[in-house]
Amino acid sequence: GGGGRRGPNTKGLLIGAVAVVAAVVIGIAVAMTSSGADDDKSGDEAGGNTAPTQSESTDPTPSASNSADDEVKLPSAQSGQLQLSPGVATASDVEGAESDGGAYVTGLNQPGASVTWTVDGIPEDGAYTLFARYSAAGEDQSMTLTVNGKPFGSKMNLSNFAHAADGDFAKGWTKTFAWPTLNKGTNTISLSCADGDKCNVLLDQFSLKKGNVKD
Template identity: 70%
Template sequence: MTPGNNGASTPEDDDPFGYLYADGQANGAQPPSGGGYGYPNSVSRVRAVGERKYGQQQPQQQTAQYGQYGQPPTVPQQQGAYGQPNANYAAPENFGGPPTGRQQPTPGGGGRGRGPNTKGLLIGAVAVVAAVVIGIAVAMANGDSDTGDNDSAGGQTSSAPSASESASPSASSTGEEETAELPTIDAKALSLGGSAALASDVEGADAAGGTYVGNLNQVGNSVTWTVNGIPSKGTYTLFAHYSAAGEDQSMTLTVNGKTFGSKFNLGNFAHAADGDFAKGWTKTYSWPTLTKGTNTISISCQDGDKCNVLLDQLYLKAGQVKN
């Protein structure tokens, strides 16, 4: 290529921006026409909001044209009033995406956006409250009935013995045993064994005529009582009225042929001096088990026993008592 003007095929003619330079303008370079500013056939597609629905074919967009070089561009359309579409705003669906508006849940439907089943929760809560109220009402009704029973009895609690109390007989036992008159026997009615004998020399005996059984202080001597009329099987208290002076005494108790307990205690509870039997009268007791009807009770002097006592009377009481 030679220096100088080589005609219309000069580089500045090929340069789309040659019209910007002084030498290009001197050579007749002109700004391009027929399109957007600076680039031929450039377009700007702008669509107003709401003009196109998702999934539909897009209508032709307006082309915002700009003026020639040195001329002010066309003033874009101003935003319309509130709620009107703006021509300069390109809706998101213009780019092919799905609509961005929030979907409203269909009433009664089960799709996305459905809230919690508040109706079911409310029904469950009401059912629980109703069950609690019914339970309280039943409890209060039962309490009122119990209170009424106590009021009809004068407001006093029952004094009936419990199962554990009735298992142990007492002086206040109820039934036939309490009302029945249990047998009592004096010395004269007792069966004597060995060399035991009746006497009345010592004062203080409760038996009729002051009679008592003496001479029991030898092995093999005894008194026996055949008891009739025991109302029922159970525990009874056997009392003995006797006199002991000085040292405590003890003998063997036999009920229906079997030894009961270790020894029948005949202590000197009156604290009488040795030999002073007139001041030594007292009583003792034991709690044997008797059968209904007839029973045989014996007090005897056996090996190892201390039998220096005067015995004048035996009697029974129902249950385990001390007086």
């Protein structure tokens, strides 16, 4: 024939198309492989085999109730549990005492009169607060406090904080405190009417708290 034009190169086009398809398949395979690796890595981070963070703990946390249960209850003494010197006695005709039967100590308003409390079960050496519940009426009072045979640094303040009228002891019940240092185990606490003291009070109870507190 004559010099006609050459037809399209179909063989070359076919080879190019196959190459493109192969490239796409390889790309998809690579992407799927990478995604699988990322999924496996993410599963390790969220799993239960990781170490505790700062906000987590492998130790149990003690509850507040446990610490309260461990607190040592300190002893107290009602009027009938105190050792009384001669001439000092208990009575119950004035209302307002909180000891059993409404009893309180009377007869302290005389030189040498005393009450003594032998305290057992002090858990450790240290500072404590001694509370005394008493009644004063009219003039303020103060008596000598002795701890383990040694006079306390100052008189025990037994003022008429209730502002009861002179002689009206039923309305004079109140509380005072001192800050003695006690020893572990057994201690002896005495309240006495020494020279120069004012001792016209009715004594109801003694109690203790650890540390230097006011109520």
